[in-house]
Amino acid sequence: MSFEVIPLSPLGAELRGLDLGSGLSEPDFQALRAAILERGLVLLRDQSLGDEDQIALGRRFGPLEVLSRSPDGDVDHMIVISNVDADGRVFRDSDENMRSIAINEQWHTDSSFRETPATYSIFKAMVVPPEGGATEFVSLQSGWNALDAETQRELEGLRAVHDYREAFRRAGSKAAYEGMGSELEFAQPMIRRHPETGKRGLFVSGHAVRVEGMEPAAGRALIEKLLSVCTDEAGVYRHQWKPADVMIWDNRSMLHRAQGFDERHPRVMHHVRVAGTEPVVS
Numbered sequence: 001m002s003f004e005v006i007p008l009s010p011l012g013a014e015l016r017g018l019d020l021g022s023g024l025s026e027p028d029f030q031a032l033r034a035a036i037l038e039r040g041l042v043l044l045r046d047q048s049l050g051d052e053d054q055i056a057l058g059r060r061f062g063p064l065e066v067l068s069r070s071p072d073g074d075v076d077h078m079i080v081i082s083n084v085d086a087d088g089r090v091f092r093d094s095d096e097n098m099r100s101i102a103i104n105e106q107w108h109t110d111s112s113f114r115e116t117p118a119t120y121s122i123f124k125a126m127v128v129p130p131e132g133g134a135t136e137f138v139s140l141q142s143g144w145n146a147l148d149a150e151t152q153r154e155l156e157g158l159r160a161v162h163d164y165r166e167a168f169r170r171a172g173s174k175a176a177y178e179g180m181g182s183e184l185e186f187a188q189p190m191i192r193r194h195p196e197t198g199k200r201g202l203f204v205s206g207h208a209v210r211v212e213g214m215e216p217a218a219g220r221a222l223i224e225k226l227l228s229v230c231t232d233e234a235g236v237y238r239h240q241w242k243p244a245d246v247m248i249w250d251n252r253s254m255l256h257r258a259q260g261f262d263e264r265h266p267r268v269m270h271h272v273r274v275a276g277t278e279p280v281v282s
Helices: 028-041 050-063 096-105 141-146 149-155 164-169 216-230
Strands: 004-009 013-018 040-044 078-082 119-127 135-139 159-163 185-189 191-193 200-202 208-211 237-238 246-250 253-257 268-273
Touching: 013 050, 028 040, 028 246, 050 078, 050 119, 050 141, 050 268, 096 253, 119 185, 135 141, 141 200, 141 216, 159 164, 185 191, 200 216, 208 216, 246 253
Parallel strands: 013 040
Antiparallel strands: 004 013, 040 246, 078 268, 119 246, 119 268, 135 237, 135 253, 159 185, 159 208, 191 200
16 A cells, blocks of 8 residues: 555544545555545545546546436536636525535435435535635444444334435525436435445434334434434544545445535535445345
8 A cells, every 4th residue: 555544533534645636556546445445534635636537536436426417418427516606706695506505514425315325425625715614524333333222223124214305495495406306315224234344334314304104203303313423523523624635435334514605705616426336235
């Protein structure tokens, strides 16, 4: 392995000495992938990673999700998450574009509303504010391990409905999901076994709205209880972005959320998402 692994606290690792933009050797790519599986997320700073390089790196992990589709049917495997318009003006917090972005401020894993949710996410910081705009991460596997045995048994067989439309409605936006297709809701097991490591973890999200077979209020209370276990402050890694930071994380073991935007300052991030390979296994 030609790079150094520096543990982050309380989870994840920074990788030093690895240039993602220069083309990774196969041994280095496999070591990178192994580090993500072991640590849940990895941080690489000062990366000269162009958009096509970022897409190509994602494809080495697997097929990519289609993140946007034009009326003509053209697809895009990269999405720009930004509070800046085409003329460089920063949106106000009340703008519809900002309400659609606000969904990312809920704890979530990417594409949990799909039958086969995303595996890896590759996030690149382009423009960052002088303060704020951090992203937080926690481990779903640590959340599972924090539960007592009786609670773990009670979760066996339960499924939570992840509903993207409802998550957008809660954020005050309707237009954001229009044109995304019909695959916007799916009932996922509340316990998830990682298909590669075999580790068990919770599978809960702020985008989960109810639990099958439970009264709505009781189901939502259970989801909130489990989220609070996963997101205990002692287990949160909070990343304050710098330009050219690249973060890669494993959605099968991690929750994340944005801390929001500040309408005084621009923030531009480029996101590539690796598609799921199989339905969730409980």
